Every structure is written in C-alpha cells, then in structure tokens.
Amino acid sequence: MEHRDDIGAKLGMWLFIFTEILLFGGLFLVYAIMRSSYPDEFHQAAHHLNAFIGTINTVVLLLSSATVAMSITAIQKGNKKLAVILLFITLLCAAAFMVNKYFEWGHKIHIGLYPGSDLMVTLSHGQVMFFSLYYFMTGLHMFHLVVGGIILTIVMIKVKKGTINADRYVLLENGGLYWHLVDLIWIFLFPLLYLIT
C-alpha cells in the first residue's frame, strides 16, 4: 500500500509559508525602522512610484489568486479541462505582472533611479533607503513570483497528464497556497511602497 498523507503535506506547506513570511518579515522590519527614521524622505520618494501600474498589478495578482482557487474547485469536481484553463489564466496573469514590472523598473533605471547610480548618490540617505528597499523587496517578490510560476506550470502539466485528479490534488492545493503567499506579500508591498505618499 502506498503511503500518503495529504494533511501532512499541507502542514509542511503551511510551515514553509511561515518561513517565507518571516523572510520578508525581516525586510518589513527594516522598512518600519527606516520609515520612522526618515518619514519625510520616504514621503517624497514614494511620489516617484507609479501608483497606476501598481494598481493594475494588484488587480492582476488578485485575479490570478482567484483563478488558482477556482482551479482547485474545478479539479475537485473532476473538470480537468476547466482546471487547466484556469491555471493557464493564472500563468498569463503572472506574465502580465512581469511585463508591467519590466516597464516600471525599466523606466526608473532609464531615468537613473537605481542603487549605485550617479543620481542616487546625490539623494538623501532616506530616499536612497526607500528606493533600495523598493528594489530589494519587489525584486525578492518577483523572484518568488517566478518560482511560483514554475511550480504552477509543473502542476498544470500534471493536471493535463491526469496525475493530479479529483482523488489526489494536494500538489495543486500546495501550489495554490504558495501562489496565495506571493499574492499576500504583494498586498502588503503595494500600500507600503505605492500608496502611503
């Protein structure tokens, strides 16, 4: 008999998500310290971020979280085709997010706002901290998004092949949990970086 423990697998995933939150927690802590040390500089620097693109990306990520959750319901009901389509939409959203980020970062780098640039050297320390944290936090988040995308691609192939099905879908659930984590972190990054101006 094959050993299988779905609850154990999910427990493991939750613990892993815990560690991821703590990983970002360190950065949020630094953000909090810097924000209280340099409130005015953070205020000025935040004006340089494009809240419109940020909002679009938030909507895109929320949508992708919804489709991943729906694909779990679809597989539970045995609708394999729908589950694949929903996962595909999730991946499209991830791609759209990346494209947006590319333009956002590209624009900032174009006007010389990046760590170590000539322009950055002239800014006050608080502003440098803001932009450094901006790149560090969104960069690390993007790395997680790419990893999540790879996981969901594997999951999608497995759904297609039928190894993930109505009887055993814990891998899809865990992939979905990870994707929600990626979403959740963005939900905190977005107001802290873009909206508090």
Next chain:
Amino acid sequence: MTEEKTHHPEPSYLVDTGKYKGLMAWLTSTDHKRIGLMYMYAIMVFFSVGVILGVLMRMELYWPGQQIYGPQAYNGIFTIHGIIMIFTVVIPGLAAVFGNFSLPLMIGAKDVAFPRLNLFSFYLYVLGAAIALASQFMGNGPPDTGWTFYAPYSIQTQTNVVAAVFGAFVLGFSSILTGLNFIVTMHRMRAPGMTFFKMPLFPWSLYATAWIQVLATPIVGITLLMIIAERWLRIGFFDPSLGGDPILYQHLFWIYSHPAVYIMILPAMGVITEIIPTFALRRIFGYKAIAISSLAIASVGYFVWAHHMYTSGMSTTARWVFSLLTFLVAVPSAIKVFNWVTTMYKGSISVKPPFLFALGFIFLFMIGGMTGLSLGALATNIHVHDTAYVVAHFHYIVFGGVGFAFFAAIYYWYPKMYGRMYNIKMANWSFVFLFTGFNLLYFPQFIIGMMGMPRRYFDYLPQFTFGHQLSFWGGILLVIGFVIMLITLFSKKGAKAPDNPWGGRTFEWNIPSPPPVENFDIMPELGVNEGPYDYK
C-alpha cells in the same frame, strides 16, 4: 520472539536492495537512516578540518608575537574555524545526524514525513558547505570578518565575504527544511497510543529545535542577502560611511544567531535525557518538566539576542530587559540538570561510555551555563566583553555541551547503526583524553580572559603566555582523544551487537541491529498505561 529472529525477513538498511549499488545507492537513498549516516560522515570531516584550524591557532599563540604565520592569516583562520564549526558542524549537528537516524525509530515511524525533501536538504547542506569552503580559496583570500560578519567591516573588507555569506544562506535553507520535516513527522507519524506527552524526550527536544529552525533561520537568511546586496550595490543599510546603521545589522544577525545556540544545545540535552535513564535503569524524573522546559528554552531563547550587544549601544532599559530575559532562560536549563541528577539518584547505574560522556556533558554544561550568567549580567559583561572569557564560555557550551553530547550519542546509537559493538576500554580512554584535554584547553581561557586577554587577537602581552601554553597542550590531548575515538569506532569490526545492548526502553531497541529498511516488521504501539521509559 526467538523464532522471528532466526529468519530476518527484511534485509538491513546497510544492504543495497535498490537499483544502484555501493556509493550511488547511498547518494540516492531517501532512507532516513542512511541520510543520517551521510550527515555524520560529512560532519566528522568538517569537524576534523575545524579542529586542525583550531590547533593552528593555538600553535600561533604559543608565544607572544609571530610564530608561524602573519596576522592576516590568523584572521582568516579564526573566521574559517568559526564558519565551519558553527554552520556546518554544530547547527546541523545532532538534529541532522541523530534526528534523522533515531527520530523515526523512536516514535515508531517508517521514515520522516518527506523522505525526498530530506535528501534534498542533505544536498543543500553539501552545496552550502562546499560554497563556504570554496570561499576560502577563491577571490581575494579567505574572509576575515569572524563568523559573525559584523558590519561595517564585512561591507568594506576586500576578502571573499560574499561567497561565505551565500554558503551560510544555503546552509540555513537546508536547516529550515530539516526542521519543517521533523515537525510534520512528529505531528503526523507517531505510533498509535503515543500521545505528545508519551513521546520520548529526544524527539521532544527535536520538536522544540525544529520550531526555532523554522522561526529564526529566515531572519538570518534575509540579513545575509542584505549583506550581499550592500556589498554589490553600495546600498547603505549597515555601513555608516554609506549612511547605514551597524547596530541594525547586529540586531538582525543575533535575532537568528542567538536562537541558533538553542538549535545546537536542545538536541544535545535531548540525547542526555535518553542516555541517563537507560544507564541508571530508572524512569526519567520529571518527564513533563523536561518536555516543557525544552519549549520554554526555545520560546524565551528567542528574545534574548541583544545580550550580545551590551557594549554596542542600546538604551539602559533595553539592556536590563535583555539581561532579565537571559537570566530567565537559565531556569528551564537548570530544571533539566536537576532532573537528570535526580534520575540518577538511587538508580542502578552502569558506567558505560555513553553515560560517561553524558556525565561529562553535565559537568561542562554547568560550567558553561554558570559563566553564561556572569556574561548575562550587565556589570560583569562590560568587564569581560570580547575577552578570552567569552571564548571559554561558548566553547564550554558548544563543544563541551554539544560536542560531548554528540560523542555520547555516537557511542549510544553506534550498535544500532552498524549492528556492531566497539571496544569499551578504548572508548573510555577516549573520554579520559577528551575530557582532560578539553578542560586544560578552555579553563585557562577563563582566567586570562578575566585578566584582560582580548579575543581574536593575534598577539598578546607576556603575562598571558602560560595560559596560552596550557591551552595548547590541552588541545593536543583533545586531538589525541578524538583520534582514539575515531580508531575505536571505525578501525575494525567489533563483535556483533545484540538488538538491545544497553537495556533501553524506547522503540529503537526492540528492532534488530542494524534495523531493516522499513524499520518495523510489526508497527509498534503504546498501551494506555505504558510510557516511553518504563523501567522496572
């Protein structure tokens, strides 16, 4: 029972049964017992490297002034010694070796919850250790920051800090995955009837350890990434010349690295808690107090980190709060010591090598713990901060504690691991050399530390010469003891070990030595009135 023994239905885990043979069979095995042994071999190799570096330091310090190499080499050597000993030896240490080997056996499981993830953490460990080691040979020379990578020097030095830091990051990831694996294993795979409060106490200590690994390691992960980012992009988180705050680095670093001390010592305490009832033939005294004290150490230990920073610049309030919390951690540690000693009281003690090492542990741990209190007190700390006194203190805990518990654990579970006994007399001699060598090596450091010998110094004033020379000879005795131990364990095959050579009561002693691949032919159970340590 006798009939079952005559025809072992299952081959032992040491026999290759899969599609590979020899080395490949080990490297691809997801068997927790094999992974535990692979960790043990790797750790012993790294430990030997660390010991050699330690001896090199003691040789250099034999007389004041330069003896065999210069100050820059000395800085590199104490840094590598620290990185290897901390990140590749004592942090994975007991949890990775004996947690993997014994935990599933002790709770009556066939394996850990995620066997493939377990193998993956082993490879991450190897990768991280390889990167950390490679950092010593690549780039602009070995890192010279000390294992703590304190900013701003770690930002400014031209040596190969990035590789060492990245190696530590990967090792941390491996540690997280092992901890996660153990937590799920203990929640989901205990034998029927084994409630949490009937679990043996080594698993209990691993449980507390695993939570620290999961909760604390990510913080150092992100801190190490910040160091790398700061070095590459000149950001200015920590380096004051870039506008940063070095105290922030110290806080972030110790938020992990102090709990890491409990990642090291808690499994050591767990091992001692197994060994003492077995060799005193008595039920452990204060079972619940020991179990809960592990959790108490883990949770209070999370909030004491800033006692490393009394002289760095903190408000007085912060300092006395951290001092108070530091004193509080001593309470559950002392609870354990009292319970061990009480377990021995009126027991039928048989002094075998594991028990000798356990006694050695208690003695050394008490010295290490008491001197920890004098370091935790604000006033005395200012006097001995950054002196050899600190070096002596943490070696008494990390080597005298974790190291001796590690040796005790090897001598305890060796018959189960290999199905062979070792030469008891030789093992006792290894204890004599290790124990006297250890005290001769580190006790003088307390004294010259009090007299004012700073730590991490290449040169020193003549009045410290005698202390350093005693330490050197202690180190030599220690190395002799270690070599005797290696010969005892690995030179020739001993007599065949019985299933239960020490009369232990936990599950692993009911199965053949070495255990079969699937551990248990009949899955064990605990009855309603049975406990983990039911000695007559």
